[in-house]
Amino acid sequence: MAKTIAICNQKGGVGKTITAQNLSTYLAIEKKKTLLIDLDPQSNATSGLGINKRSVVKTIYQVLQEQIALEDIIIPTQIENLSLAPSGLNLTGAEVELVNTMSREYRLKRPVDKIQDKFDYIIIDCPPSLGLLTVNALTAAGSVLIPVQCEYYALEGLSQLMNTINLIRDNLNTALKVEGVLLTMADYRTNLTKEVIEEVKKFFGEKVYNTIIPRSVKLTEAPGFGKPIALYDKSSIGAIAYYNLAKEVMGGAVELSLGGREASEAISDGGIVSAPSVLRNDNDIVTEPEGQNG
Numbered sequence: 109m110a111k112t113i114a115i116c117n118q119k120g121g122v123g124k125t126i127t128a129q130n131l132s133t134y135l136a137i138e139k140k141k142t143l144l145i146d147l148d149p150q151s152n153a154t155s156g157l158g159i160n161k162r163s164v165v166k167t168i169y170q171v172l173q174e175q176i177a178l179e180d181i182i183i184p185t186q187i188e189n190l191s192l193a194p195s196g197l198n199l200t201g202a203e204v205e206l207v208n209t210m211s212r213e214y215r216l217k218r219p220v221d222k223i224q225d226k227f228d229y230i231i232i233d234c235p236p237s238l239g240l241l242t243v244n245a246l247t248a249a250g251s252v253l254i255p256v257q258c259e260y261y262a263l264e265g266l267s268q269l270m271n272t273i274n275l276i277r278d279n280l281n282t283a284l285k286v287e288g289v290l291l292t293m294a295d296y297r298t299n300l301t302k303e304v305i306e307e308v309k310k311f312f313g314e315k316v317y318n319t320i321i322p323r324s325v326k327l328t329e330a331p332g333f334g335k336p337i338a339l340y341d342k343s344s345i346g347a348i349a350y351y352n353l354a355k356e357v358m359g360g361a362v363e364l365s366l367g368g369r370e371a372s373e374a375i376s377d378g379g380i381v382s383a384p385s386v387l388r389n390d391n392d393i394v395t396e397p398e399g400q401n402g
């Protein structure tokens with residue numbers, strides 16, 4: 109039985125897609141059979157893995173329309189053990205088109221249930237809304253991972269998200285849990301980051317992951333090259349952070365506690381063990397350490 113995790117926050121640009129991609133990649137590197145479902149019409153998870161969204165013919169849209177089986181749209185990626193159910197431009201219409209269909213909230217759950225045995229983890233990248241696509245993701249998932257960006261108004265919208273999760277739990281998916289809350293884009297040089305971390309911990313307590321994702325230029329560059337961070341720069345601070353997150357999600361101990369500054373210093377010292385590389389495409393791996401600001 110796969111563990112299905114929806115990466116969800118209706119706020120835009122908080123790091124859902126980067127998290128979905130890099131968490132999936134490191135789960136796959138840890139030999140877990142992983143499926144990443146791109147449920148966002150923006151298709152960033154698809155293109156970030158080097159797949160041209162305009163060239164994909166079979167997408168999650170047709171699965172939601174019950175035209176095609178989920179199994180039939182799944183494609184392999186550059187990373188062994190990581191498969192992708194791509195999104196495409198036509199998904200934009202799905203939200204509206206599904207409104208008047210039968211059992212519209214279960215359009216993802218049924219196909220996902222059918223492929224449970226084939227994967228260890230199924231990660232769903234949600235769009236920035238609480239519309240029908242996200243409702244489908246939360247109905248199909250066992251748990252939600254909520255990325256929260258370390259910025260002003262970080263907590264804004266989170267009560268609405270929690271209300272939605274509770275509504276889904278009461279009506280559509282009684283088993284739904286909060287998997288964890290992930291702080292993203294932390295910049296330890298600022299008081300704001302420290303304040304947000306404190307606030308989020310007050311609000312979510314134990315649910316907050318020990319791993320905090322630092323702000324890292326390398327993380328933003330990687331999707332432009334169609335690569336997860338593990339292939340783009342496996343020893344960057346962002347790579348190590350997402351590797352640690354994967355460990356935490358798998359229930360293991362986090363090997364390195366990562367504070368942005370300490371981490372980059374440790375890396376410049378050569379004192380840090382890098383996250384493991386992947387192995388389909390080792391030639392592509394850039395191993396240059398990331399700078400202080402990276």
Ligand SMILES: Nc1ncnc2c1ncn2[C@@H]1O[C@H](COP(=O)(O)OP(=O)(O)OP(=O)(O)O)[C@@H](O)[C@H]1O
Nearest residue numbers: 120121122123124125126236293322323324327328
């Ligand atoms: N740790 C990070 N450090 C620096 N930049 C980051 C980090 N995480 C994400 N970003 C950048 O922030 C932007 C938003 O990230 P991402 O696309 O993952 O967010 P999202 O929540 O999926 O956005 P959307 O709501 O539009 O789907 C991107 O430009 C990404 O490169």
Ligand SMILES: [Mg+2]
Nearest residue numbers: 124125148152
């Ligand atoms: Mg996104």
